[in-house]
Amino acid sequence: MLALVLLLPGRAAPMHDRTSDTITVTMSAPAHVLLGNHYDYTITFTYSGVIVGDHTPDYSVTDALPAEVLFLGAGMSPQGLCPTLPPSGQNGSVGCSFNFSANARTITLTITVLAATTGSITNTAQLASVGTASAATSIDPAPAGSITATLTGPETIQLSSTTGPPRFNYKLVLGYTGPPIRGAVFASFVERLPEQMSSPGVALGAEGIRDQCQGDNPPKRLGGTLTCNILFEEAHRTNTIQLSVRPTGVVGSATNTIELSTGVNATWTTTVLAAPAEPSAPPPVAGPSAAPTVTKTETFTSAGDAEPETVTISPTEETVQVALAWPSGSSFDATGFTLTSGSRTLAASEKLRITKKRGARWLDVRIKGLHRGKLKFRIVAKRVHGKTRVVAKIRQSKR
Numbered sequence: 001m002l003a004l005v006l007l008l009p010g011r012a013a014p015m016h017d018r019t020s021d022t023i024t025v026t027m028s029a030p031a032h033v034l035l036g037n038h039y040d041y042t043i044t045f046t047y048s049g050v051i052v053g054d055h056t057p058d059y060s061v062t063d064a065l066p067a068e069v070l071f072l073g074a075g076m077s078p079q080g081l082c083p084t085l086p087p088s089g090q091n092g093s094v095g096c097s098f099n100f101s102a103n104a105r106t107i108t109l110t111i112t113v114l115a116a117t118t119g120s121i122t123n124t125a126q127l128a129s130v131g132t133a134s135a136a137t138s139i140d141p142a143p144a145g146s147i148t149a150t151l152t153g154p155e156t157i158q159l160s161s162t163t164g165p166p167r168f169n170y171k172l173v174l175g176y177t178g179p180p181i182r183g184a185v186f187a188s189f190v191e192r193l194p195e196q197m198s199s200p201g202v203a204l205g206a207e208g209i210r211d212q213c214q215g216d217n218p219p220k221r222l223g224g225t226l227t228c229n230i231l232f233e234e235a236h237r238t239n240t241i242q243l244s245v246r247p248t249g250v251v252g253s254a255t256n257t258i259e260l261s262t263g264v265n266a267t268w269t270t271t272v273l274a275a276p277a278e279p280s281a282p283p284p285v286a287g288p289s290a291a292p293t294v295t296k297t298e299t300f301t302s303a304g305d306a307e308p309e310t311v312t313i314s315p316t317e318e319t320v321q322v323a324l325a326w327p328s329g330s331s332f333d334a335t336g337f338t339l340t341s342g343s344r345t346l347a348a349s350e351k352l353r354i355t356k357k358r359g360a361r362w363l364d365v366r367i368k369g370l371h372r373g374k375l376k377f378r379i380v381a382k383r384v385h386g387k388t389r390v391v392a393k394i395r396q397s398k399r
Contacts, residue, residue: 022049023046023127024046024048025127025132026044027124027125027133029042029123029135029136029137033138033139033140034139034179034186035139036115036116037182038072038113038114038115038183040113041113042109043061043063043108043110044107044109045059045109045127047105047106048105054101054102055101056099058099059097059130060128061125062084062125063123064092064093065091065092065094068117069091069113069115069121070090071085071090071112071113072088072089073112074094074109075110076107078104079104080098080107082095082109083095096109109125118139120139121137121139122135141186142187142261144263146176146177146262147176147177147187147264148174149172149174149189149264149265150172150173151170151172151268153270157247157271158274159247159249159251159273159274161275161276161360165246165248165249166246167246168245169242169245170242171240171242171243172189172241172242173239173241174208176237180234181234181237182234184232185231186231187231187232187260187261188228188229188260189227189230189258189259190226190258191225192223192257192258193223193226194223195222195248195254196250196251196252196254197247197248198222198223198224198248199219200224200226201226203242206239206241206242207239207240208236209228210230213229214226215227221248222250250272251273251274254271255269256270294395295392295393296392296394297392298389299388300387300388300389301384302384306381307378307379309376309378309394310376311376313370313371314372317397317398318369318399319368319370320375320395321366321393321395321397322367322377322392323365323393324362324391325390325391326362326388327388330381330383330384330385331383332381333379333382334379335377335380336376337349337365339371339373339374339375339376340373346371346373352367352368353369354366354367354368
């Protein structure tokens with residue numbers, strides 16, 4: 001706190017001698033505040049001279065706020081006006097005017113600001129034609145140990161041989177344990193992914209995020225980082241953030257690491273398991289085959305393509321097995337099974353006993369309860385990865 005006791009410059013005083021009049025100007029502010037907190041500059045003006053009439057002439061005071069703070073509000077007590085104020089949340093100068101009276105020999109100007117940048121700053125107020133008063137404040141980051149971090153996630157995830165790995169979440173819980181908060185406490189964290197993860201992001205509903213988190217630009221195919229600015233308020237000393245990632249397909253032990261700006265780290269290890277071995281196609285239907293196995297090959301270029309097939313059923317056979325196989329990355333189906341004789345339809349799909357078993361690169365269809373006639377169906381492309389060849393093996397049996 002700095003106190004100035006200054007003689008007033010020569011001013012007309014028709015009723016008394018002003019040479020003995022004095023004004024004391026002082027300013028106070030906290031010595032330390034945390035980044036993001038609100039705090040006050042209190043500037044006090046005390047008049048000790050003789051007051052003739054109702055009040056003294058007006059005085060004006062100007063405070064050009066340091067660049068490290070943002071203006072939030074100002075007011076004078078018990079009297080005075082502040083016609084010049086910066087917009088709330090911006091920097092600038094505060095300008096006020098006031099006078100003293102017999103019942104108001106001490107005037108207080110309070111300016112509330114937000115600590116926006118770390119560092120040591122000095123604020124100075126100028127009372128026109130009288131003098132100045134200053135106060136120094138250190139804006140500090142959140143101290144080490146004032147924020148705790150806990151990261152949890154799945155113990156294991158297993159890759160699939162048929163579908164791309166879906167995104168999943170880690171839960172990051174951050175807690176502030178420091179002194180009371182007036183305004184907010186700002187901090188940040190960096191998420192560092194292992195090569196088993198990529199595409200880091202923040203899921204909806206995250207608490208305490210100051211602005212949009214920033215990832216790698218361009219994104220990395222394996223691993224990656226995500227940086228987020230965070231804040232705590234007195235009513236929200238605990239923030240829960242869901243961190244979203246995508247498995248890359250690399251198997252092994254994957255440790256996700258969170259590094260806080262206060263020096264605290266949190267980790268979680270997830271074991272990424274390889275896709276299970278794909279089951280082999282079912283064996284051929286049991287029983288002797290009166291008709292030899294027929295092999296047909298069809299080529300497809302786009303999804304939705306269909307190729308019709310016809311099988312002549314032997315008089316002694318009751319079951320047909322249709323086994324399709326194709327390269328990885330595509331998908332096919334067999335549909336529209338119909339038993340016909342000449343131009344007559346003997347049985348449509350809903351009347352036939354049809355069972356299907358499917359793998360990533362194969363389809364096994366069994367049709368039971370057949371008799372003499374022709375079995376018609378279509379091979380349909382559901383998904384095609386380039387020009388694709390499908391091999392169909394058709395076998396008949398008694399059961």
